[in-house]
Amino acid sequence: MTESTTAARLRGAWKGVHRGIHRGAAQVDTATPADRDRAVDALRAFAILGVVLGHWLVTALVADGGGTGLHTASPLQHLPWLAPISWVFQTLAVFFLVGGHVATRGYTSARARGTTYGQWLRSRLSRLFKPVAAVLVLWTVASVLLLLSGTDVDTVHTLCKLALSPLWFLLVFAALTAATPLLRRLNPLWPLAVVLHVDLLRFGLGGPDWLGWVNLAAGWLVPFTLGAAWTRGELERRRAGWILLTGGAAATAALIAWAGYPASMVGVPGAGISNLNPPTLAAVTFGLAQCGLALLLRGPLRRAMRRPLAWAAVALLNLSAMTIFLWHQTALMATTATALTAGHLPGLHTVPDDLGWVAARLAWLPLFTLVLALCWAAFRHYEQGPRRRSGRRSTVVRSHAASPGTEAEVRHHV
Template sequence: MSSTPTAKLRTQPSAGPTAIPDSRDLVVDLIRVACMFAVVAVHLLMMGISVDGSGIGVGNPLTSLSWFAQGTWFGQVMPLFFVVGGFASLTSWRSLQRRGGDAGDYLRNRVLRLVRPTVALYAFLAVALWSATAAGVPGDLLTVIAAGAGVQLWFLAAYLICQAMVPTMAKLHSVAPYRTIAALAAGGVVVDVVRLGLEHNPWGFDSNPIGLLNMVFVWGLLQQLGFFYADGFFDRFARWKLILGAVACYVALIPLTHAGPYPVDMLTNQNPPMFPLILVGLAHVLLVKAVYPVLQGFVRVGWVQKTMFVVGSRAMTIYLWHLPLIIAMFGIALLLRLPFPEPASAEWWLSRPLFYVAAWALVLLVSTPLVRLELAGTALTPGAARPAMWRILTGTVVAIIPPFVVMRTALDTVNATWGLVLLVVAVALVTGNVPDRAWKSPRPVAMGS
């Protein structure tokens, strides 16, 4: 989106000729990029490949670490990602409103930005999985590979749901910000109480789907914290108060997890999301604000800004493709018969930095041509009518279905195929390159023309 007409521009000499609006919070960009580096690192470390006489084994070495569950209180970055996403969403929404846009324009833009890159991934996965099936890859191995390649897709479903809420939640934020936060928190608690209370019910039904309501309450509340961030709410507090607040969040987590019903591991609390993630996200944003001056100095460094630009400008593409590419990297290593140390061994840990660098090199290489889908414009072609609101809403729902199903059942060949079809339909519904009435009543052709 273009900046507002009144926005002043400043140029960072060390970062090249790129002009950056004064209103832009580069620390938010830094957080997004840092979260991306953390996500790639965690997913790489969660993939332990072992090769022995019985065949190829795949496991998660991190679960064997005694400190891992507790470490997720600091390393689980997705709550913070939703907070900074809320900051960006409210900023974009207000900018769009100033230019005369409405909820339909906002949602259409977000669906196109998020779904077009996802279409390419689904097309690749569908072709790859069908080809592997035809080539005779063992079914159990293919199931593991497919499931691993689709782990990250839950985020697309959750984020699209939150994006659909932005116009309404922004209005509620402007009218009753504290009551809105309180209502979301209460909803999250009620959902958890019902879900956990029925976990061992005598009727034998699965209470887990009840927790899916917290995709609205938990992720929505974290997004709402981003609205407060955008309004400068956290800037009102002294550093010691911010740190004290973060400590209070972590202290509150202790009885909830160690003595209460919630898992200590915040990754386990993620799908469906549970209330402790709110405390983790709040703690993280308070700590960010506590060290904000340091981060401001860091983002002025030339190479940091260049890294932020390269990764930030293709963040969605990197997020979607990093897991399939990590799997492909390990597959190539297997074909080359490279040695695979025992997962979680000292040799394994020492080899991870090399694999991490290789993974990023591969991700950046592949994302270079694919990023065009993420950065492609969303403006209507001249003379084209914006799709009707019902089409935009339908396209949004259709776009949510494929990643939502993957989140619930894991990726496989079949849902990669029909998911691709639905995502293409979603893009077609919101694109609007053809005026709505063009297909209903063709313009009559004058005689003799």
């Protein structure tokens, strides 16, 4: 076989793949109801990607001495000037904004159809918690096997803590979702006032640290109830987005510059105060700025999502959102632990204290993505259900077409 023949066959194969991708994207685009607000799905997809990339960039598992133990570290601990990275990738406020919008819209639509609260809540929570069982089972088995193999208890604790840390988010999100009927009319200023007073008591008057956990609910209530205000049509004007963006950014800058709040919007090992665990006033005002930017981007995102390829990618990511969210830390740890057999590799097992580590970590991201894709292939059916035979219209598409207020994603047939 000549070199030119091989090249021609490769070009032909690539063209076939290219045509197949475009056909699949066109099918997703055609199956999507015309009245679906694709910007909502795009914002959710960006929020999930922000969380995943943020964790992959700022979470380091450093190998202990000459042994095989691992402990957590962060480049933000050694390179505090990298704090702006957390401003880009700490996107949970956007997820709660979209979640509040979708939950209140879906509940209103369900009530109009005669669906009971219990039926609506079961359908909402089942997709959240079905994938959790697989994570819990795998890490229970893995922990037992690691302990039996002689792995240090502290290392096992570190791995389990990282793997299961996403569950706190699901519990808070589920609680707010369950309270949707009570929160539909709640003004976001009320939970914001709670966060303000809690921080005044903690940091200004020397109150107990445990008081901060009140903000775990109140802090995320702010973007969630902003989502409800979006559903009520109160945030349609661009002025609302600009007020949130500029006001939130100015308040956050003032809190960091003059009130002593950390610049990082994620937790940093060894730091006296974490903006995220539990949420502080600075994290909430930063979330307001993010929500304002998200609202301003709705128009451009709607236009971008008219492109079939872009929309298909967003739809697929939304369809697997919980699987990706739950398994991305496992992908990081599986890569790190497996590669430990090859020695202490830069960007994986070394102390994240210079730009060399950052460059090496960026080089590892494709491998993290590949391992996450394997996790997705293995566990996606817990979230998506069994695949359907080609040619049958998905119940997801049918249910969404009947009720544009639901959160169901578009499923494609490729």
